[in-house]
Amino acid sequence: MKLKRTVLGPILVVLFAIVSGGWLLQQGVENRQSTADERVLNEILSRIARDYVDRYDSEELYEKAIQGFLKELGDPHTNFLSAAEYNDLRVSTTGEYGGLGIQIAERDGWITILAPMPGTPAERAGLLSGDRIVEVEGQSTEGWSDSNAVDVLRGPIGTNVNIKIARAGVAEPIPFQLTREEIHVNAVRTSYLVEPTIGYSRLDVFSETATSELRSAITRMKSEGMKSMILDLRSNPGGLLDQGVSVSELFLNRGMPIVETRARNPRDSYTFRASGTEQFPGMPIVVLVNEYSASAAEIVAGALQDHDRALVIGTTSFGKGSVQTLFPLSGGNYLKMTTGRWYTPVGRSIQKSADQERQAAEVAAGTSADSVQREAYRTDSGRVVYGGGGIVPDLTIQADTLTAVEREFFVAASRAGSRYTDAVYQFAVQYAKAHPELSINFPVTGEMDQGLFNALRAANVDVTWEQFQGARRIVDREVALEIARARWGQEGMMQRSNLDDNAVSTAVDLLRQAPDQQALFTAAQQRSASR
Numbered sequence: 001m002k003l004k005r006t007v008l009g010p011i012l013v014v015l016f017a018i019v020s021g022g023w024l025l026q027q028g029v030e031n032r033q034s035t036a037d038e039r040v041l042n043e044i045l046s047r048i049a050r051d052y053v054d055r056y057d058s059e060e061l062y063e064k065a066i067q068g069f070l071k072e073l074g075d076p077h078t079n080f081l082s083a084a085e086y087n088d089l090r091v092s093t094t095g096e097y098g099g100l101g102i103q104i105a106e107r108d109g110w111i112t113i114l115a116p117m118p119g120t121p122a123e124r125a126g127l128l129s130g131d132r133i134v135e136v137e138g139q140s141t142e143g144w145s146d147s148n149a150v151d152v153l154r155g156p157i158g159t160n161v162n163i164k165i166a167r168a169g170v171a172e173p174i175p176f177q178l179t180r181e182e183i184h185v186n187a188v189r190t191s192y193l194v195e196p197t198i199g200y201s202r203l204d205v206f207s208e209t210a211t212s213e214l215r216s217a218i219t220r221m222k223s224e225g226m227k228s229m230i231l232d233l234r235s236n237p238g239g240l241l242d243q244g245v246s247v248s249e250l251f252l253n254r255g256m257p258i259v260e261t262r263a264r265n266p267r268d269s270y271t272f273r274a275s276g277t278e279q280f281p282g283m284p285i286v287v288l289v290n291e292y293s294a295s296a297a298e299i300v301a302g303a304l305q306d307h308d309r310a311l312v313i314g315t316t317s318f319g320k321g322s323v324q325t326l327f328p329l330s331g332g333n334y335l336k337m338t339t340g341r342w343y344t345p346v347g348r349s350i351q352k353s354a355d356q357e358r359q360a361a362e363v364a365a366g367t368s369a370d371s372v373q374r375e376a377y378r379t380d381s382g383r384v385v386y387g388g389g390g391i392v393p394d395l396t397i398q399a400d401t402l403t404a405v406e407r408e409f410f411v412a413a414s415r416a417g418s419r420y421t422d423a424v425y426q427f428a429v430q431y432a433k434a435h436p437e438l439s440i441n442f443p444v445t446g447e448m449d450q451g452l453f454n455a456l457r458a459a460n461v462d463v464t465w466e467q468f469q470g471a472r473r474i475v476d477r478e479v480a481l482e483i484a485r486a487r488w489g490q491e492g493m494m495q496r497s498n499l500d501d502n503a504v505s506t507a508v509d510l511l512r513q514a515p516d517q518q519a520l521f522t523a524a525q526q527r528s529a530s531r
Contacts, residue, residue, distance in 0.1 A: 049061055076105075080335060102127060102153075105320065113132075159180050190491040191491075197225055200232065211246040214247060238294045248299065258274060259302070295320045319352025319356065322340070323342060375387045428482030429482075
């Protein structure tokens with residue numbers, strides 16, 4: 001959930017209260033009109049409570065009325081939160097809770113996984129960015145809000161939750177049973193030198209410690225010889241607004257705008273600016289984003305792009321650019337309401353419209369081409385960047401797509417749910433233990449493939465040898481990552497992953513050519529023109 005913790009700047013708080021079934025709105029004529037509306041609403045609720053064929057008490061009816069009119073706003077981020085739901089939301093920003101380890105958002109009417117967090121039940125089970133949670137404990141999730149999903153998916157540590165996942169290319173929902181664990185959110189997953197002078201840092205989430213963790217990682221890498229860096233924000237679902245601002249401040253000078261929140265009343269709009277001196281001046285930076293980079297991640301990418309402080313590479317980001325504010329209600333309840341939208345320093349709206357979200361989903365599914373009309377803007381130095389929802393990269397690097405043969409294997413393996421990922425994991429652990437001499441770039445041999453195939457068959461994963469052979473590119477990559485994780489931990493797995501990552505390799509190649517940020521932009525333009 002992407003939510004600022006406090007009301008920042010001169011945003012006026014309008015309290016909504018529920019008193020005898022009525023809503024306290026504006027004064028004057030609007031207030032007189034609301035009196036008649038309240039009377040009609042109370043008459044309807046009273047009649048349903050007394051005579052409807054099924055019994056509902058008043059509390060249930062009022063909650064349904066609240067949920068109904070909030071849903072009619074068409075904004076999945078405006079929700080009524082019970083006291084328990086508010087506590088779940090608060091816990092999610094402190095770093096530890098009992099859950100599955102997934103970042104979610106409502107998209108196109110369904111709860112969608114933005115990213116499984118490293119080392120969590122969700123990641124180990126094989127849940128993927130873009131998977132839709134279509135069922136929880138036998139109940140359809142269609143139309144659920146983020147808060148509804150959080151309330152059900154979190155729970156006591158050690159308890160199980162049964163879900164079904166809809167995955168692109170797989171005809172039937174995939175069942176998973178996951179056991180809730182205590183989740184601790186580390187903001188920086190890994191940080192290391194890709195080459196002697198090029199650093200890489202992956203920022204997974206904007207939790208309370210994001211800025212301090214990233215600052216420490218960069219400082220350490222600079223002491224090891226880093227002169228330029230890659231900041232990986234791919235599949236970062238966002239987090240706390242103040243952390244998005246403070247991470248941006250690491251790379252910007254005092255007074256430079258970072259993000260503007262525009263409310264309905266212009267007097268309530270506010271621009272967040274860098275409050276100190278840039279901490280890493282002159283260091284060329286590449287920022288990586290993808291379609292699951294959202295919220296605070298988009299604030300950082302947009303601010304650094306607009307101020308020519310970083311080259312942005314990847315695919316257009318998620319487009320979650322609305323501001324939510326918490327308003328306390330009676331009984332310990334809260335209203336989480338959209339009160340504004342975020343704009344980058346040059347005035348680009350981060351928020352995708354509903355039509356743009358549908359278009360993005362169709363493009364991702366391969367059912368249409370990207371036809372979004374985007375307005376051109378100018379950065380501080382005059383470079384052209386584009387609006388239209390999300391952060392559009394300076395250089396587009398598409399993720400690898402599956403071939404028809406690979407998709408056939410992927411669909412067959414996905415039907416087995418967690419049996420497939422469990423078998424790969426167990427094989428990898430055993431292999432890593434038996435081969436302590438491995439280096440990070442170890443090859444995946446034919447003998448390893450045969451051993452993994454036997455393990456899959458023993459686990460009742462219904463794939464043929466022909467399917468397995470046709471998908472060796474992705475199978476070998478997956479088992480290599482699991483072996484690396486078993487041998488060297490999370491950071492080792494990321495280092496292995498980056499060896500075959502097109503976006504990372506492109507960033508490294510460009511940084512090799514670039515003694516400064518302007519040279520980096522020039523190298524990227526030349527590469528784009530040569531395509």
